[in-house]
Structure formats: structure tokens, C-alpha cells
Amino acid sequence: MVAEELLDDPGAIEAADPGGMLRAVASAAGQVREAAALCVEAGIPRLSAEDLPRSVVVLGMGGSGVAGDVLAAVAGPTCPVPILTHKGFGLPLWVGAADLVIAVSCSGSTEETLSSLEEAVRRGCRLLVVGAVGSPLEALASRGRAVFVPVTQGRQPRASVFALSTPLVVAGDALGLLSCSAEEVEATAVLLEQLAGRNRPTAETVLNPAKTLALALSGSLPVVWGSSPLAGVSAYRFSCQLNENSKTPATWGVLPEAGHNQVVAFDGPFAGTPRDIFADPFEEEAAGRTRMHLVLLRDTEEHPAVARRAVVARDLARQRGLDVSELVAEGLSPFQRMASLIALGDWTTSYLALLEGTDPTPVDAITELKAATGR
Numbered sequence: 001m002v003a004e005e006l007l008d009d010p011g012a013i014e015a016a017d018p019g020g021m022l023r024a025v026a027s028a029a030g031q032v033r034e035a036a037a038l039c040v041e042a043g044i045p046r047l048s049a050e051d052l053p054r055s056v057v058v059l060g061m062g063g064s065g066v067a068g069d070v071l072a073a074v075a076g077p078t079c080p081v082p083i084l085t086h087k088g089f090g091l092p093l094w095v096g097a098a099d100l101v102i103a104v105s106c107s108g109s110t111e112e113t114l115s116s117l118e119e120a121v122r123r124g125c126r127l128l129v130v131g132a133v134g135s136p137l138e139a140l141a142s143r144g145r146a147v148f149v150p151v152t153q154g155r156q157p158r159a160s161v162f163a164l165s166t167p168l169v170v171a172g173d174a175l176g177l178l179s180c181s182a183e184e185v186e187a188t189a190v191l192l193e194q195l196a197g198r199n200r201p202t203a204e205t206v207l208n209p210a211k212t213l214a215l216a217l218s219g220s221l222p223v224v225w226g227s228s229p230l231a232g233v234s235a236y237r238f239s240c241q242l243n244e245n246s247k248t249p250a251t252w253g254v255l256p257e258a259g260h261n262q263v264v265a266f267d268g269p270f271a272g273t274p275r276d277i278f279a280d281p282f283e284e285e286a287a288g289r290t291r292m293h294l295v296l297l298r299d300t301e302e303h304p305a306v307a308r309r310a311v312v313a314r315d316l317a318r319q320r321g322l323d324v325s326e327l328v329a330e331g332l333s334p335f336q337r338m339a340s341l342i343a344l345g346d347w348t349t350s351y352l353a354l355l356e357g358t359d360p361t362p363v364d365a366i367t368e369l370k371a372a373t374g375r
Contacts, residue, residue: 004205004215004355006354006355007205007208007211007214007215007351007354007355008204008205010201010202013201013354014201016354016357016359017350017354017359017360017361018359018361019359019360019361019362020361021159021245021350021353021360021361022201022347022350022351022360024155024156024159024160025159025196025343025346025347025350026196026200027153027155027159028161028162028192028195028196028339028343028346029189029190029192029193029196030189031153031160031161031162031163031166032162032166032185032188032189032192032339033186033189034152034163035149035162035163035164035166035167035170036166036170036182036185036186038149038150038152038167039149039166039167039170039171042147042148042149042150042167043147044128044147044149044167044170044171044174045174046174047128047147047171047174047175048174048175048176050126050175052080052081052175052176053081053098053099053100053126053175054081054098054099055081055082055083055084055095055098055099055100056071056081056082056083056084056099056100056101056102056177057083057084057086057091057092057095057099057100057101057102057120057125058071058072058083058084058085058086058101058102058103058104058168059086059087059101059102059103059104059112059113059116059117059120060085060087060103060104060105060110060113060164061087061105061110061112061113062110062157062158062240062366063106063156063157063158063159063160063161063164063240063244064104064105064106064107064110064113064131064157064160064164065085065087065104066161066164066165066233066236066237066240067104067130067161067164067165067168068083068085068086068102068104068168069085069233069236069237070161070165070168070169070233070338070342071083071102071165071168071169071172071177072085072233073229073230073232073233073334073338074169074172074178074180074230074334074335074338075172075177075178076178076229076230076334077229078178079177079178080176080177081177083177086116087112088112088116089111089112089115089116090115090116090119091116091119091120091123095120095123095125096123096124096125097123097124097125097126099125099126100125100126100127100128100175101116101117101120101125101126101127101128102127102128102129102130102168102171103116103117103120103127103128103129103130103131103137103140103141103146104129104130104131104164104168105130105131105132105135105137105157106131106132106151106155106156106157106160106163106164107131107132107135107157108131108132108133108134108135108136108137108138109132109135109136109137110137113137114136114137114140117129117137117140117141117144118140120144121140121143121144125144127141127144127145127146127147128146128147128149128167128168128171129141129144129146129147129148129149130148130149130151130164130167130168131148131150131151132150132151133150133152138150147171149167151163151164156361156363158240158241158244158245159346161237161342161346162192162339166185169185169335170185178334180333180334180335184333184335184336185335187331187332187333187336188331188333188335188336188339191330191331191336191339191340192339192340192343195330195340195343195344195347196343198210199211199343199344199347209327209344209347210344210347210348210350210351211351213295213325213327213344213348214348214349214351214352214354214355215355216293216323216325217293217295217325217348217352218352218355218356219290220290220291220292220293220323221249221250221251221270221290221291221292221293222238222239222242222248222250222251222292222293222295223250223251223252223253223262223265223292223293223294223295224238224239224242224250224251224252224253224295224297225252225253225254225255225258225262225294225295225296225297225310225313226252226253226254226255226297226299227254227255227296227297227298227299227302227306227307227310228254228299228301228302228303228306229254230299230301230329230334230337230338231254231297231298231299231329231341232252232253232254233338234297234329234338234341234342234345235252235253235254235295235297236252237342237345238250238252238295238297238341238342238345238348238349239251239252241345241346241349242349242352244349244360244363245346245349245350245352245353245360246349246352246353246356246358246360247353247356247358248352248356255306255309255310255313256305256306256309258313259309259313263313263316265292266292266316266317266320266322267320270290270291270292271291271292271317271320271321271322291321291322291323292317292322293322293323293324293325294313294314294317294322294323294324294325295324295325295327296310296313296314296324296325296326296327297327297329297341298310298326298327298328298329299329299337300328300329300337301337314326327341327344329341
């Protein structure tokens with residue numbers, strides 16, 4: 001079967017996705033709703049009665065760690081305290097009892113996160129923990145008298161992004177770090193349902209944004225840029241999903257910073273001269289030529305100067321022979337806008353894996369790395 005034909009054959013898609021990554025991606029709305037309910041059961045709304053912490057430090061790695069990036073982006077520049085995402089061992093020396101430490105681990109056994117959480121417990125920090133029931137993470141949470149929100153269903157961390165990040169957004173609202181009411185959380189779930197309908201495996205490629213983008217990215221070197229801090233986190237997530245789902249290299253950046261360094265790669269060996277519209281793309285592929293493909297993630301709330309630079313960057317890329325895809329966030333609230341960009345990246349990278357003949361679920365290199373380091 002020709003790769004492109006696979007995307008219009010739901011049966012072939014299901015057979016090529018034995019780990020069920022697309023089913024996990026489609027569960028995004030359910031993850032938001034379930035996580036919001038679990039937050040109520042865990043007592044997160046009671047955080048509204050507590051004093052504002054001096055800072056918030058979010059611990060987590062990989063698909064779990066991105067939850068901290070989501071929290072910081074949704075809170076944005078109006079957040080009254082700094083939010084730091086800490087992805088590694090231990091804790092910065094300055095973190096103490098006046099700070100809120102949030103630990104996120106889908107498996108509940110992430111070595112780096114356990115190391116950092118154990119130190120936070122020792123220092124007497126305020127704690128919020130999100131992770132697997134019955135895990136070492138929950139045991140540490142109990143020892144530190146943390147508010148604990150369970151993660152259910154047994155999905156991989158990167159397929160649980162909304163189960164992991166929704167509790168942080170709900171807690172942020174309760175603490176006054178951001179504004180995201182229960183109604184806005186539900187509106188985010190509704191938007192994710194709509195996106196799942198558009199990008200479902202049974203939707204024809206011509207009407208399916210994720211399948212269309214996957215076809216455009218196939219065989220390219222993706223460069224994903226965000227046009228705001230919020231879109232920048234989505235670009236980082238998109239790049240990570242390209243690595244893990246599609247098993248392809250990718251780079252990411254945020255405007256305006258990317259316009260001060262990464263843009264120079266437009267003149268390098270992965271760009272080249274403007275594409276001849278009459279050229280045979282399969283001949284280029286056979287010649288081993290890989291081109292960069294710029295993916296611009298546009299926020300609906302951009303600094304005017306950054307919006308102008310995004311347009312100029314797009315035009316510069318096209319003038320130098322790069323393909324460009326421009327995606328615009330949907331929704332009114334920051335959580336909705338973030339969710340719309342993350343979800344499209346999740347759908348796209350899963351379809352791209354199938355196009356490349358790759359099962360999106362396994363992460364063998366990560367497994368081997370952990371085994372080689374004694375985990």
C-alpha cells in the first residue's frame with residue numbers, strides 16, 4: 001500500500017498503530033474532565049484558603065515534565081509569583097518551606113523526580129503531587145503530607161498530557177496564579193472533542209488537518225516555532241512528539257528569539273534554492289535531499305512586533321525554498337489555546353509515524369538508556 005493511501009484506510013491505520021497511540025490522543029477531552037473531577041476529590045479547591053507561595057517549582061521529566069511548562073504558559077506574565085520547571089535531580093538551593101513544589105510523574109517512578117521530591121519533603125516544602133497510585137511517588141507524597149491527584153488509565157506519559165497538566169491548571173486557579181474556572185476547563189474539553197472529530201482516523205485526508213500536515217512533513221526536517229510564550233511551549237511539545245512518536249529529528253524555537261539565531265539556518269544545506277513547481281519531489285527524495293519545513297504555531301494573542309516578524313520569517317523561508325505550514329490556536333482562554341496547538345501536534349506526529357512505517361508507541365532508545373544506567 002502506498003503510504004498516502006494508508007491514511008484513508010481506517011483499518012490499515014488501526015493495524016499500523018498496535019499500541020493505540022491514536023486512541024490515546026483521542027482521549028484528550030476525557031482526560032481533562034476526569035482530571036478535573038479527581039482534583040475536587042483530592043481537595044485542590046481548598047488551596048484557595050492558603051497563602052500565596054513565594055514561588056512554584058514543578059518537578060517532572062519528559063512527557064510528565066511538560067505539565068510544568070503548560071502551567072507557566074497558561075499563567076503567563078500576570079502570574080504574581082515565579083513558576084520554575086525543574087527537569088533534573090535534586091532541588092535548587094533556594095527552594096524551601098515558603099515555596100510550593102509540584103511533582104508530576106505519570107509512572108510514579110521517575111528517578112529524577114523522586115530525587116527532587118524527596119529533597120522537597122526533607123526541606124518541608126508545600127507539596128502537590130500528580131502521579132500513579134501505589135507508586136513510590138505516592139509514598140513520598142504521603143510522607144510529605146502532599147495533596148495527591150492520581151493519574152489513571154495506564155497511558156504513556158506523553159499520551160497523558162492533559163491528565164497530567166489539568167490538575168496544575170486547576171491548582172493554579174485555586175491559588176490565584178491564573179484564571180481558569182471550571183467552566184473554562186469544560187470549554188477546553190469541548191474544544192478537544194471538536195478537534196478529535198476533525199482529526200479522527202475515519203476523516204478523509206483532504207478534510208483532516210493532522211493527516212494533511214503529516215503528509216506535508218513526511219521526509220522533511222521540521223522546524224517548529226511559536227509566536228508567543230504559550231505557542232512556544234506548544235512548539236517544544238510538538239518537537240518532542242516528533243522525536244518520540246515519529247522518531248524523527250526536529251528543532252523548535254520561539255519568536256522573536258528564533259529570529260536572532262535559528263533563522264540563519266534558512267541559508268544552510270537544508271534549505272536550498274526556491275522549489276521548482278514543476279520538479280518531481282520523488283526525484284529530490286531519491287537524491288537524498290532533505291529540506292527544512294517551517295511549522296509556525298500562531299497564538300491569537302501576540303505582541304504586534306512579533307506578529308510582524310512571524311510574517312516576515314514565513315516569507316523569508318519561502319523565498320529560500322522551504323515549505324511552510326502555519327497553524328493558528330483556537331479558543332478564548334489560554335488553556336484552550338494551548339490545548340488546541342498541543343492536540344494538533346499529537347494527532348499529526350502520530351499520523352506521520354504511520355506514514356514513515358513506524359509504530360508511534362514504543363520508545364526503545366529511552367528504555368535502553370534507562371536499562372544501561374541501572375534503572
